[in-house]
Amino acid sequence: MPHDPEPPPAKKFKPGSVFFRLDKNKPGMLLPRKGNVTTPIDVQRKQLPIYQAKPQLLNQLRQLHNAILIGETGSGKTTQIPQYLYEAGIGRPGVIAITQPRRVAAVSLAGRVAEEKRTQLGKLVGYTVRFEDVTSSETKLKFMTDGMLLREAIGDPLLLRYSVVVLDEAHERTVHTDVLFGVVKTAQRRRRELNKIPLKVIVMSATMDVDLFSEYFNKSPVLYLEGRQHPIQIYYTKHPQSDYLQAALISVFQIHQEAPPSHDILVFMTGQEEIEALARTCRDIAKHLPDGCSPMVVIPLYASLPPAQQLRVFQHLILLYTSLTISGIKYVIDTGMVKAKRFNPDSGLEVLAVQRVSKAQAWQRAGRAGREDSGSCYRLYTEQEFDNLIPMTVPEIQRCNLASVMLHLMTLGIPDVMNFDFMSKPSPEAVRAAVEHLELLGAVERKEGQVSLTALGKKMASFPLEPRYAKTILLSPDYCCSEEVLSIVSLLSVDSVLYNPPARREEVLAAHKKFISSEGDHMTLLNIYRAFKKVGGNKEWCRENFVNSRNMNLVKEVQAQLREICLKLSLKLESCGSETGNVRRCLAHGMFINAAELQPDGSYLALDTHQSVAIHPSSVLFQAKPAYVVFNELLHTSRCYMRDLCLVDADWLLDAAPEYFGRKLHLTKS
DNA sequence: GAGCACTGC
Numbered sequence A: 001m002p003h004d005p006e007p008p009p010a011k012k013f014k015p016g017s018v019f020f021r022l023d024k025n026k027p028g029m030l031l032p033r034k035g036n037v038t039t040p041i042d043v044q045r046k047q048l049p050i051y052q053a054k055p056q057l058l059n060q061l062r063q064l065h066n067a068i069l070i071g072e073t074g075s076g077k078t079t080q081i082p083q084y085l086y087e088a089g090i091g092r093p094g095v096i097a098i099t100q101p102r103r104v105a106a107v108s109l110a111g112r113v114a115e116e117k118r119t120q121l122g123k124l125v126g127y128t129v130r131f132e133d134v135t136s137s138e139t140k141l142k143f144m145t146d147g148m149l150l151r152e153a154i155g156d157p158l159l160l161r162y163s164v165v166v167l168d169e170a171h172e173r174t175v176h177t178d179v180l181f182g183v184v185k186t187a188q189r190r191r192r193e194l195n196k197i198p199l200k201v202i203v204m205s206a207t208m209d210v211d212l213f214s215e216y217f218n219k220s221p222v223l224y225l226e227g228r229q230h231p232i233q234i235y236y237t238k239h240p241q242s243d244y245l246q247a248a249l250i251s252v253f254q255i256h257q258e259a260p261p262s263h264d265i266l267v268f269m270t271g272q273e274e275i276e277a278l279a280r281t282c283r284d285i286a287k288h289l290p291d292g293c294s295p296m297v298v299i300p301l302y303a304s305l306p307p308a309q310q311l312r313v314f315q316h317l318i319l320l321y322t323s324l325t326i327s328g329i330k331y332v333i334d335t336g337m338v339k340a341k342r343f344n345p346d347s348g349l350e351v352l353a354v355q356r357v358s359k360a361q362a363w364q365r366a367g368r369a370g371r372e373d374s375g376s377c378y379r380l381y382t383e384q385e386f387d388n389l390i391p392m393t394v395p396e397i398q399r400c401n402l403a404s405v406m407l408h409l410m411t412l413g414i415p416d417v418m419n420f421d422f423m424s425k426p427s428p429e430a431v432r433a434a435v436e437h438l439e440l441l442g443a444v445e446r447k448e449g450q451v452s453l454t455a456l457g458k459k460m461a462s463f464p465l466e467p468r469y470a471k472t473i474l475l476s477p478d479y480c481c482s483e484e485v486l487s488i489v490s491l492l493s494v495d496s497v498l499y500n501p502p503a504r505r506e507e508v509l510a511a512h513k514k515f516i517s518s519e520g521d522h523m524t525l526l527n528i529y530r531a532f533k534k535v536g537g538n539k540e541w542c543r544e545n546f547v548n549s550r551n552m553n554l555v556k557e558v559q560a561q562l563r564e565i566c567l568k569l570s571l572k573l574e575s576c577g578s579e580t581g582n583v584r585r586c587l588a589h590g591m592f593i594n595a596a597e598l599q600p601d602g603s604y605l606a607l608d609t610h611q612s613v614a615i616h617p618s619s620v621l622f623q624a625k626p627a628y629v630v631f632n633e634l635l636h637t638s639r640c641y642m643r644d645l646c647l648v649d650a651d652w653l654l655d656a657a658p659e660y661f662g663r664k665l666h667l668t669k670s
Numbered sequence B: 001g002a003g004c005a006c007t008g009c
Helices: A041-047 A053-062 A077-087 A101-114 A146-155 A175-193 A212-216 A246-256 A274-285 A361-372 A384-388 A405-412 A428-441 A455-461 A467-479 A481-493 A501-512 A519-535 A539-545 A549-568 A580-590 A651-655 A659-670
Strands: A020-022 A066-071 A095-100 A126-129 A132-134 A139-146 A162-167 A200-206 A224-225 A232-237 A266-268 A298-301 A316-320 A330-335 A337-344 A351-356 A375-379 A444-447 A450-453 A595-598 A604-606 A611-615 A628-636 A639-649
Touching: A041 A101, A053 A077, A066 A077, A066 A519, A077 A095, A077 A101, A077 A162, A077 A200, A077 A639, A095 A101, A095 A146, A095 A628, A101 A139, A139 A146, A146 A175, A146 A405, A162 A175, A175 A200, A232 A361, A246 A266, A246 A274, A246 A330, A266 A361, A274 A298, A274 A405, A330 A361, A351 A628, A361 A375, A405 A428, A405 A450, A405 A455, A405 A467, A428 A444, A428 A455, A428 A467, A428 A580, A455 A467, A467 A481, A467 A580, A481 A519, A481 A580, A519 A539, A519 A549, A519 A580, A519 A639, A539 A549, A580 A639, A580 A651, A611 A628, A628 A651, A651 A659
Parallel strands: A066 A200, A066 A224, A095 A139, A095 A162, A126 A139, A162 A200, A232 A375, A266 A316, A266 A330, A298 A316, A330 A375, A611 A639
Antiparallel strands: A020 A232, A126 A132, A337 A351, A444 A450, A595 A604, A595 A628, A604 A611, A628 A639
């Protein structure tokens, strides 16, 4: 491909440079649609592709205990299937649950279906997500996050309130969905054994990788639904691109000069930094576009941007990498890369790395171009490279820490968690590491080779938190600092409450300086939270202090929820006031697995895995070099960094787990 | 002296 060391003038991007090759073998995927916004709602329902299939669908669904439903976006399956079931009396008098991986989807779908049924939300149709329950005794169609159904299963493992469970967006394979697969399958079997009302399970997915689903659910039949996708033209590069960012830049300008201005371009990229850099370059080049070329509006879009900015109206170019729903996209540029987390069970380390997308992801990205009308997708890789992509993204359950999953399964009374019937089994090492972690925390115990939940473990499971956080909260009454620990855990379980625009670095440092505690990041966060509460969550205060008020308010919600659980468990809630040493003692006892020791050469050794780690420069302890710390997480980027550190005494760690540290010390010597 | 994709309970 053409390449200039200097930022090339716009002329270089004139149409005609043969960059893409048309792929004639893969024409548009599905049928066009006719849309009309003013059509009455019941007519709209009948215009959906799924409506034609309604009689056969109902016929099948009435008989089957399990069904796999494959339908593209726009087939109407998520809004219609629950209504069809209800209208046909299938599953009465029980409740039909429809799970979603994301909150917004659960909420908006419930709203849409309530509208279609002409009822008030929360009556016949409702939703349940964390912090929000809009259901009543009348609710028969209940949209919920999969995590929420999982939590409900703790009190009701057979899911007896439900006659039908619809697992939607199953192709996303989130941890929660994958665990739910096993939970509903178990509930189905147990209900049959106990002669209870049968449970119908419908798995809905957008992809064609159905064998796995079908096989898992006792070879259940697969029903296909026609979608509503418009034709999409796929283009590939002639040659592999060594620099996908450069390729994206060229493609953007090529399309911009050829396309009508009302057609937006969507570029899939891997992260904030990349997006900001490309946005800057595009804007610079756009200033020097030749006369007659329409102006270009560049909108960077990523999750950590404040929501107001995400909602801005855009005209021509969007740079984006999330799964946000945006309409009016005509052109998609797919870099073929994604940033994803990988997990190493041996080191307990999560690595965030840029890697190639899967075929499924590539098709999903392409699909974004055909929502409203026909579109084009430019893949910045060759067709051969596409053919070599892995078919499906590795399910999250195979690349995450399983501690909370294992704890959850045990709470559900699953007899043999080590051999749980996962659709895609995580590695035995990952399972073993998780159980060992729980054992160290005292959540499980081994008796004659069998693993069982302890009373402490049962309490830990009642918190929607990682086990070590739950443990720390449960320890906090012993140190008379539950209020502080609740705040700290809440602060750690949301995205950063600190706002760090790199352009205003000096101001940020000055503003945050007054909160800094020499005891570490946890206490610093606590100082910020205390100050925030003192001014009553004042937004102006947040702005002045570079504090993210949205996340801060989320902290308040989380804390309220955790406090509620503490009260149910009759934990004593009290504040230690200025005795912050108590808080650090408590953190040391709860987080002892994440401890590190200063070495003579100035580096740190993580005591659990004996790997060399460093203090992340964002920590307030970066220059302090304390002898012992506990940290919140390890992040492997350019080095292995500890993030969110708390200064502790060696004695506290030894006191927390004498046997464990005895073993670790022994390991150091040998 | 770095820079963290997206969810969810």
